[in-house]
Amino acid sequence: MLFDFYELLLTDKQQTFLKYYFHDDYSLGEIAAEFDISRQAVYESVKRAEAVLESYESKLHLLAKHEAAKAWLAKLDSLADSLTDHMELSLQLRRIAQGLREPEES
Known part of the structure; x- marks a missing residue:
């Protein structure tokens, strides 16, 4: 749900990876193959984006x-x-x- 509230505040790459991962149920490996990058790079990008979303919520409280x-x-x-x-x-x-x-x- 945090993604729905703060999606536009993320980078294009973060938005794309999170959509693939959470909305489309792609695995990290599938996303990595799609973008010709390592699974670890996708994992780190997703984790960083999740941290950013949680940071926005801790400051703005829109979801709450x-x-x-x-x-x-x-x-x-x-x-x-x-x-x-x-x-x-x-x-x-x-x-x-x-x-x-x-x-x-x-």
């Missing part, structure tokens, strides 16, 4: 904030579901939750 927002939205949904006697309030809570999930275009 995303996960927290999802948890709060689930609580908001649950609260809206429980307000069967207060339909207008329930509807307003659902609209708020939807607005947080899909912000309007500016």
Whole structure:
């Protein structure tokens, strides 16, 4: 998930290697063969990229904030579901939750 948040902050080579390795399930050897480099070079590049991603997260906390927002939205949904006697309030809570999930275009 860190890759999804910080992908564009990586070098092109790091992006490519991580996509092949994590998204496409290529082995280190397959990536090495594709780029005509050593398996060790691919391994080091992947490990370095992972460290960079973790460093970005430790500073920016985008993934943590995303996960927290999802948890709060689930609580908001649950609260809206429980307000069967207060339909207008329930509807307003659902609209708020939807607005947080899909912000309007500016």
